[in-house]
Amino acid sequence: MLRRTCIAATICSVLIVVGIGVWLRLPPGPAPLASNAEQPTLMHKHAFELAPANLEHELESPDIAVDSLGRIYLVWASREKEAQKTMFLSVSSDGGESFSEPRVVSRTAIHETELHAAGESHHEMGMSPRLAADGEKITAAWIQSVAENSTVCLVSIESTDGGQSFSSPISVNQSLKAHPNFTSLAAHADRQVYCWLDLRDQQRQVFTALAGESATPSEHPVFKTAPSDRACKCCPTAVAFSPEGQLFVAFREADQILLARSKSRSSGFESVIEVAKVVSPGHNCGHDCPSLAVDAERICISWTDASEGAPRVQCATAKLANLAFESEAINPRSGNAESNCKLLIAGGVLHAVWEEASPAEQFITVGGHDHSEKAGHAIKYSTRKVGDRGFSPAVHVDDATHGNQTHPVLASNGKGGIFVAWNQASDQERAVVVKRLPQSPANGPVQ
Structure with missing residues (x-):
């Protein structure tokens, strides 16, 4: 097992190790549901059913x-009890044809925090499971309750x-x-960067911490939000390396999408620029x-803007x-x-989900299947060459004709294979679904 020195405050470190240091000995999670046998060849799809305690709550995004x-x-987070969440991991070693039994990574008490200084808005903090691959190394991070649930730490x-x-x-x-x-x-070239919204002082x-170049991750403040009601208090951050190792952080502040970039391979940030003005759809906060x-x-950045009425992805x-x-x-x-x-660049192509x-009209899924009207939310997918303008016609990722599909994420195997994961919700069940997209004009042949 790999060894790393714990670098947080002693009390935080001890509580983390006691709480999750034996996760490999915990019992496995629920088995994946059977794949849809009628799916075409190379359209592998797997669903992991969540506990009934999730039925009355919004699901967190998988990764x-x-x-x-x-x-x-x-990875995904699941509410196993009303006051507790569990983070699960499943791995495929055969290109997505099968996935391992889910394994427990960590369990944590659910922590609540106030989003406004006056305390009028309470937010239930999730585990925020995150993954990043660099060569053969995988890094996982999540939010863990510590100090008798009086605060939380970002754990890796x-x-x-x-x-x-x-x-x-x-x-x-x-x-x-x-x-x-x-x-x-x-993660890139033996470096990992973590980004979060921070409440100290x-x-x-907006804070980052860079690990890999020294034994202790180095923290760096990126931006202080404005002390006003217009400041964004609950929008996730985005972070990425360029192939040369330069670091970029994107976030929303009030009515702006902002981008910070580091000084070459440095962990310090040389500038913060405005990418766009936005009008936030209040019902989609976060x-x-x-x-x-x-x-x-x-570099490509996406966001949602409601300046023309209905919130649209830009x-x-x-x-x-x-x-x-x-x-x-x-x-x-x-x-x-x-x-x-969510965006991904692979093989010179920009992928978006x-x-x-x-819509109250027919649609076409990836693979060319026609379907009639469906209820709820669905996951759409489109592509274009990175340097071009104009995306391909949007298609549905999945054929499911009931329930809500939310919180999509995507990844590439570097050989043309595109994998999409999302949450699936109906009146009676909740699940995390992962699917390898089939060959299509949009994303080319699956390897």
Whole structure:
């Protein structure tokens, strides 16, 4: 098992290790539901049923990553009891044809925090499970309740053997007053960067911590939010490395989408620029956060904007050399409400997935299947070449014709295979679903 020195405050470290240091000996989680046998070849789909305690609560986003050996990692949080959540991990070593029995990573008490200084708005903090792959190493991070549930820490572990064993957990934030939330994670060239919204010093800030270059992750404040009711208090951050190791952080502040970039490979940030002005859809608070994707020449950022009425997903692209962004709607043909977009660059192609309120018309899924009207939210998918404008016609990721599909995430195996995971909800059940997209004109042949 890997060994790392715990670097947080002693009380935080002890509580974390006591709470989750023996996770490999905990009983396995629920078995995956049977795959749909009628799916076409290479359209592998797996669903992991969640406990009934999740039925009355909003689900957290899962996360997915693929390492350099093609192993697929899937993590999610599930409410096993009313006051407790559990983080599960499942791994596929055969390109998504099968996944391992879910294993418990950690259990934590559910912590509540106040989003406004006057205390009029309470927020139930989730575990925020995050994954990042770098070569054969996978890093997992989540929010853990500590100090008798008086605060939380951002916790991280690593594995280099496909998730068979992990390092001892560490606390990423160095202050118990940080209260990290709305986190993001990226890894590149033996470095990991963690990003979160921070509450220390009685002011909400965007913070990062960089690990891998020293024994102790180094914290860096990125931006202090404005002391006003317009300041964004609950939008997830986004973080990414360029192939050369430069670090980018995207976040929303009031009516702006902002981007911070580091000084070359430095952990310090040289500038924060405005990418776009936005109008937030109030009913989707927390979903209109930015997403980032970076390659050797360009950076792409997505967000949700309600300036024209219905919330619509936008995407801006710029060359790294000048950061002169040009924006466009990802799905301009749609008049439906959109949110929660995630971006990925693979093989020179920009891939996008997002939530969309179901249209009252026929649609076409990836693979070309026609379906009639469906209820709830669905996951849409579209692509374009990174340097071009104009996305391909949006298609549905899945054929399911009932319930809500929410919180999509995606990953690539670097060989043309695109994997999408999301939450599936109906009146009677909740599940986390993962699917390998089939060959299609949009994303090319599946390898």
